[in-house]
Amino acid sequence: MNYIPNILFAVALIVGIGYFAKNVKKLIRNIKLGHDVDVSDNTSQRWKNMAMIALGQSKMVKRPIAGFLHIIVYVGFIIINIEVLEIIIDGLAGTHRIFSGIGPLYGVLIGAFEVLAFLVLVSVIIFWIRRNVVKIKRFWANEMTSWPKNDANYILYIEMVLMLLFLVMNATDLKFQEMNNGNVISQFIAPWFSGLSDGTIHIIERSAWWLHILGILGFLNYLYFSKHLHILLAFPNTYYGKVKPKGELDNLESVTNEVKMMMDPSIDPFAAQPESAEAPAKFGASDVQDLNWVQLLNAYTCTECGRCTSECPANQTGKKLSPRKIMMDTRDRLEEVGKNIDANGGTFKEDGKQLLDDYITREELWACTTCNACVEACPVSIDPLSIIMEMRRYLVMEQSAAPMELNNMMTNVENNGAPWPYNQMDRLNWKNE
Amino acid sequence: MSNTTLKVPTMAEYMAEGKQPEVLFWVGCMGSFDDRAKKVTKAFVRLLNKANVDFAVLGTEESCTGDPAKRAGNEFLFQMQAVTNIEVLNAYEIKKIVTACPHCFNTIKNEYPGLGGNYQVMHHTQFLKSLLDEGRLTVEGGQFKGKRITFHDPCYLGRANDVYEAPRDLIRKLDAELVEMKSCKSRGLCCGAGGAQMFKEAEPGNKEVNIARTEQAIDVKPQIIAAGCPFCNTMMTDGVKAKDKESEIEVMDIAELIANAQDL
Numbered sequence: 152m153n154y155i156p157n158i159l160f161a162v163a164l165i166v167g168i169g170y171f172a173k174n175v176k177k178l179i180r181n182i183k184l185g186h187d188v189d190v191s192d193n194t195s196q197r198w199k200n201m202a203m204i205a206l207g208q209s210k211m212v213k214r215p216i217a218g219f220l221h222i223i224v225y226v227g228f229i230i231i232n233i234e235v236l237e238i239i240i241d242g243l244a245g246t247h248r249i250f251s252g253i254g255p256l257y258g259v260l261i262g263a264f265e266v267l268a269f270l271v272l273v274s275v276i277i278f279w280i281r282r283n284v285v286k287i288k289r290f291w292a293n294e295m296t297s298w299p300k301n302d303a304n305y306i307l308y309i310e311m312v313l314m315l316l317f318l319v320m321n322a323t324d325l326k327f328q329e330m331n332n333g334n335v336i337s338q339f340i341a342p343w344f345s346g347l348s349d350g351t352i353h354i355i356e357r358s359a360w361w362l363h364i365l366g367i368l369g370f371l372n373y374l375y376f377s378k379h380l381h382i383l384l385a386f387p388n389t390y391y392g393k394v395k396p397k398g399e400l401d402n403l404e405s406v407t408n409e410v411k412m413m414m415d416p417s418i419d420p421f422a423a424q425p426e427s428a429e430a431p432a433k434f435g436a437s438d439v440q441d442l443n444w445v446q447l448l449n450a451y452t453c454t455e456c457g458r459c460t461s462e463c464p465a466n467q468t469g470k471k472l473s474p475r476k477i478m479m480d481t482r483d484r485l486e487e488v489g490k491n492i493d494a495n496g497g498t499f500k501e502d503g504k505q506l507l508d509d510y511i512t513r514e515e516l517w518a519c520t521t522c523n524a525c526v527e528a529c530p531v532s533i534d535p536l537s538i539i540m541e542m543r544r545y546l547v548m549e550q551s552a553a554p555m556e557l558n559n560m561m562t563n564v565e566n567n568g569a570p571w572p573y574n575q576m577d578r579l580n581w582k583n584e
Numbered sequence: 585m586s587n588t589t590l591k592v593p594t595m596a597e598y599m600a601e602g603k604q605p606e607v608l609f610w611v612g613c614m615g616s617f618d619d620r621a622k623k624v625t626k627a628f629v630r631l632l633n634k635a636n637v638d639f640a641v642l643g644t645e646e647s648c649t650g651d652p653a654k655r656a657g658n659e660f661l662f663q664m665q666a667v668t669n670i671e672v673l674n675a676y677e678i679k680k681i682v683t684a685c686p687h688c689f690n691t692i693k694n695e696y697p698g699l700g701g702n703y704q705v706m707h708h709t710q711f712l713k714s715l716l717d718e719g720r721l722t723v724e725g726g727q728f729k730g731k732r733i734t735f736h737d738p739c740y741l742g743r744a745n746d747v748y749e750a751p752r753d754l755i756r757k758l759d760a761e762l763v764e765m766k767s768c769k770s771r772g773l774c775c776g777a778g779g780a781q782m783f784k785e786a787e788p789g790n791k792e793v794n795i796a797r798t799e800q801a802i803d804v805k806p807q808i809i810a811a812g813c814p815f816c817n818t819m820m821t822d823g824v825k826a827k828d829k830e831s832e833i834e835v836m837d838i839a840e841l842i843a844n845a846q847d848l
Contacts, residue, residue, distance in 0.1 A: 395694070396690075396693075396694050396744060396745050396746070397743050397744050397745075398690040398694055398739075398740050398743075398744025398745050399690070399694035399695060399744075400654060400655075400695065401698075402659070402663065402666075402695060402698045402699060403659045403663075406659045406660055406663050407663060407699065409660070410660065410663040410664055410667055411667075413664070414664075414667055434659065435657065462771065464773055464774040464776060464793045464796065464797075465787070465789070465793070467773075467793075467796060468776075468786075468789045468790060468791040468792065468793050468795075468796050469788075469789030469790030469791060470786070470787045470788070470789040471787065471788075472787070514787050514788075517784075517787060518786070518787040518789075519779050520739070520774045520776060520777070520778040520779045520781050520793065521655050521739075521778050521779030522739040522743065522774035522778050522779070523739060523743040523744055524739075524743065524771070524773070524774065526743075527743050527770050527771070528771075540655075540657065543655075543656065543657030544657040544658075544659055545657075546657055547656060547657035547658045548657065548658065548659060548660060553656055553657065553658070554784050556783055556784035556785065557656045557780055557783060557784055559783075560652060560653075560656070560780065560783040560784075561652075561653050561656065561658050561661055564648045564650070564652065564653050564661060564665065565661055565664075568613075568646075568647030568648050568665070569613040569616070569617060569647070569648050570613055570648060570652050570782075570783055571613070571617060573616075573617045575644055575647060576644050577616075577617075577644075578611070578616045578617075578643060578644050578646055579592070579594070579616070579641065579643040579644060580616075581611075581615075581616060581617075581622040581625055581626065582590060582592045584622065
């Protein structure tokens with residue numbers, strides 16, 4: 152017996168999965184560069200969010216056309232993977248269509264896969280047309296430079312090829328076509344090859360089979376480098392996403408401690424600091440390490456669909472701010488920091504760069520109206536607003552770099568208890584006016 | 585409009601009498617100082633007086649909630665304001681607060697509890713709705729019967745806190761024709777004032793946000809744009825002026841609609 156294909160298959164599988172696992176470890180390490188944040192609350196609500204938003208795609212269908220097509224591709228992706236299980240067993244054991252022994256149900260299953268594969272193919276082609284022919288605005292915004300555009304198209308091409316290979320593999324499987332059970336779509340492709348000898352058809356079938364599984368392993372490894380990571384990270388991201396009302400911003404605990412000290416007359420401000428006292432934490436964020444790990448997970452989860460940006464009032468009126476760019480910049484900088492750590496034996500070496508200014512400009516940050524439209528629009532519970540707020544906090548509290556008008560407003564709040572220079576003692580004057 | 589004087593007791597007066605009001609009316613900075621918003625404040629008070637609601641204001645003891653400072657990034661100033669306000673509110677043993685400003689509403693409801701301020705907080709549209717439901721206030725369409733009214737969702741009431749129906753229920757009670765803009769409810773477009781934008785010039789762009797929103801409103805040909813936020817009110821009023829539509833479209837707070845409908 153010839154074991155070479157089995158061994159080759161096992162090697163491909165180990166290399167494919169092994170390299171992916173290595174990158175997942177790197178991904179987790181990068182995400183953990185963020186601050187810790189307590190996400191142990193509201194577990195039942197969190198599971199519900201994951202079930203509804205990620206599994207149930209509830210936010211995708213807010214835009215019905217894209218939502219419907221996405222559900223086809225998503226369901227296809229999950230269900231067709233049952234077939235991958237068969238391919239893996241066949242590949243390792245040297246069997247052929249090992250599940251076909253289960254009887255007529257096999258035909259029903261494969262038939263369903265074929266229909267889905269066809270629908271996925273059609274959907275993916277429509278997606279490609281929407282991006283490249285119809286040129287829907289959100290796919291052509293400023294932050295959609297060459298890599299984001301190419302990345303999106305590569306994903307579509309890979310999916311097209313994988314679906315075609317699956318259908319060709321079935322169409323050229325002479326035994327399977329003879330069974331005439333489950334070849335719902337492939338029976339129409341089979342005649343394309345009818346002029347060829349059985350031997351040639353067999354070679355085509357084997358090639359399609361190998362390319363299909365190698366393609367899947369390749370695609371798996373492409374994820375880490377691509378926006379397509381969302382197919383995995385949407386699940387944890389919707390679980391860890393915000394469960395509080397959208398309007399609620401966190402109260403910075405480090406500030407609370409300082410404010411309490413200021414308000415407490417019993418504290419001696421001149422008392423010597425205990426030796427163990429830590430240097431006060433930085434307020435807000437100027438780089439990715441200042442963000443929390445959920446915000447960094449958000450960045451890796453973003454699939455650059457641009458729904459946030461298309462709903463953003465600042466972006467709609469021509470300002471530079473784009474919530475999608477905030478997420479893309481955060482990921483790009485995080486990747487850069489990760490590579491820096493890899494290159495320097497596990498520790499970050501100062502590179503003179505940061506998320507603020509080198510990636511995200513102040514003009515973008517100050518254009519935000521905090522309206523939460525981006526947060527509402529995101530189909531996978533990403534919160535770009537929280538990153539904008541952290542960076543504003545850094546600008547104001549660490550750098551005193553607020554726009555002048557805002558400094559005036561804040562001086563008024565501080566002195567008069569109102570954002571304008573009115574006297575607090577006049578607050579009830581309206582009553583007699 | 586009748587000229588009966590408004591009854592606006594302060595917490596200090598209640599305290600002196602050893603009494604506790606049913607609810608504290610948090611007026612907010614806009615409601616206290618802005619000429620347009622003061623009219624909303626008074627309309628709401630007329631309704632409270634009409635419904636015999638036992639309420640009080642803090643008056644000169646009220647101070648900015650700290651919302652614009654927090655959204656500008658100044659967490660220190662926000663927390664200083666918050667802690668000071670909470671001390672006052674807790675000293676008066678306040679349990680329930682109503683406010684006509686969604687920014688004050690959001691801040692006191694969501695951000696004060698973590699700093700020791702726990703109150704039941706209602707937006708004035710929610711409070712008016714409850715007065716109607718309890719039969720303490722009745723509404724008739726009056727001058728607004730059959731008028732085309734569109735409601736502009738304040739971000740800090742709608743998306744921020746999922747309150748979409750209370751203001752709409754009130755408009756429906758006026759027997760008015762409620763029309764929705766292209767972007768409404770959870771997809772409502774911001775007026776452009778939030779996140780401390782009210783206090784600064786906008787960044788360079790090709791349009792002001794309030795103009796974009798006003799255009800959406802004009803598209804549905806309303807006679808009245810109903811607002812539920814003093815900041816939105818200003819932005820939409822400016823937008824209507826910029827579009828030369830002042831003679832056709834009025835911007836009014838829901839409290840004004842309800843009060844004016846009964847000639848209060």
